Amino acid sequence: MTDTSEATIQRYPFGDPDRLNLDPRYARLRRDEPLIRVRLPYGEPAWLATRHADVRTVLGDARFSRAAAVGRDEPRNTARQIQGGILSMDPPDHTRLRRLVARAFTARRVEELRPRTRQIADELVDNLLAAGPPADLVEHVATPLPIRVICDLLGVPVTDQDRFHTWSEAIVSTTSLSPERIQQYIDNLFAYMGELIARRRDEPTDDLIGAMVRARDADDRLSEEEVVQLAAGLLAAGHETTVTQIPNFAYVLLQHPDEWARLRADRTLVPRAVEELMRFVPLGATAAFARYAKEDVEIGGVLVRAGEPVVVSIPSANRDETVFADADRLDLGREVNPHLGFGHGVHHCVGAQLARMELQVVLDTLLDRTPGLRLAVPEPELVWKSGLLVRGLTAMPVAW
C-alpha cells in the first residue's frame, strides 16, 4: 500500500475542528492505513503518521530532521514559510541553544515556583469571584496566570503584557491573522525582546533573560539574533499554549461530571488528572513542523524515502488503543500514560514541567475555591477559536 499518486493525496487537516472532538477517521487510519499522503494548505505533499509508535519514531529518531526542512517547500498552514530558530535545528546546533534555557525548566526548578504560582492563582480566582457569577474563566484566570508566571521567570515586565499577548497570537495563527499582520507581530515581538535584552546587558538581572545575556556574552557560538528569537519564542509559546489548555481542561471536566466529582473526592489524583487531560484534549487543530527523512526509513509498513517530509497527529497518537486501554474514555486515574501531549524527542516542549505545575495548581485552586464550577451558558453557545494551530475557547462564562 505505497501508492503515492496524486489521486490518493488527502487534504489536511481533514476539516474544521469541532470543539474538542477528534475526527473518527483517525481511528480508521490507525487500524487500516497508519501512513497516508496528505497535502496541507501550502507546501509539498507529506506523509501523515497517526499511530503512537510511528509518531514517536518520527519525532524522536535521529534519522528524521527539522534542519532538512530549511530551503524546502515545507508542508504548512500559512502562505509564508516561517523557518529559522530552534525549531528548525537538529543536534548539535539545537542542543547549543536548548542547553541555554533547559536548566531553568527542570522539574526541580519549576517546583520552586509552585508556591508563588498558587498565590497568583488565588489572587486571580479572587478576581473571578468578585466579577460574578457569571464570570469569564478565560479572562480572569486562564489568560493572566501563565503570562504572570512566564514573565516572572523570564524577567519580562508584566505591565507590557497587553502588547506581547496580542503579538503572541502570530506564532499560533494560521488564518486568524493576515500574513502581513503575522509578520508585523513577529517583528514587534523580536524588536521588543531585542530592546529588553539590550537593557539587561546594561543592568544585569538574575532572571532567565539575564542569564541568557550572560551566556551569550561568554559564548561566541551564540548569536544575538538566536538569543532574541529564543527568548521571544519562550515568551510567546510560554503562554499561548497553557492559556488555551486551562479552559480546555475545565471544559472537558465539566462535560464529565462523574470524573470531576471523582477528582473532588480524591485530590491525590490531580497530577494524574493533568496527564490524562493532556492525553485526552486534542489541542492541535492541524499539523506543523514536518520532519524530513535523512535516509530511507520504514514506518507503519511504508517506506519513507530519504528527503520526504512526514507530519504527525499527536491527538491521534494519544488515542491509540494499542497503547491506552479504552483510549476514548477520560480516566483521571489512568496509571500508565505515555501520552505525547508535550511532543517527543529533542523538540519535546521545554516548558513541559512548568505547564504541568501550572495546570496542577489551577485544578487544585478551582477544586478548593469553586467546587461547584459549572458553565453559565448552554454548551452550544460557547464560542471556539478558529484559524489557529490550537483549539480553544474565546471565552468560558462560568458560575459556581
Place this chain on the structure above:
Amino acid sequence: MSMEEGQSGPGWRLHVDPTRCIGSGICAGTAPRHFGLVDGLSRPLAERVSPAQAVLDAADSCPMEAILVSEADSRRRIAPEP
C-alpha cells in the same frame, strides 16, 4: 564539539534513574549513540563510555535530571550541572 568520541581517559559512567525518567526522548535524540528507549523509558546503551560532549548535552537537557554522568573510577559527578 569540544570533545571527540573515543577520547582516551578513565572513562565515564552513565546512569538513568528509572523512577525519574518520563521517556521524553530528549536524550535519545541528543545522543543517539549513548541512549535508547526501552519500553518507553531511557537506558544507556553502554554503562561505561568514553568522554563525549553529547553525553553532557543529554544530561543537561533532561528536564527530570534523570541522567547522571560520573567518572567511572571515582564516581565524581560530571553532569548534570548543579
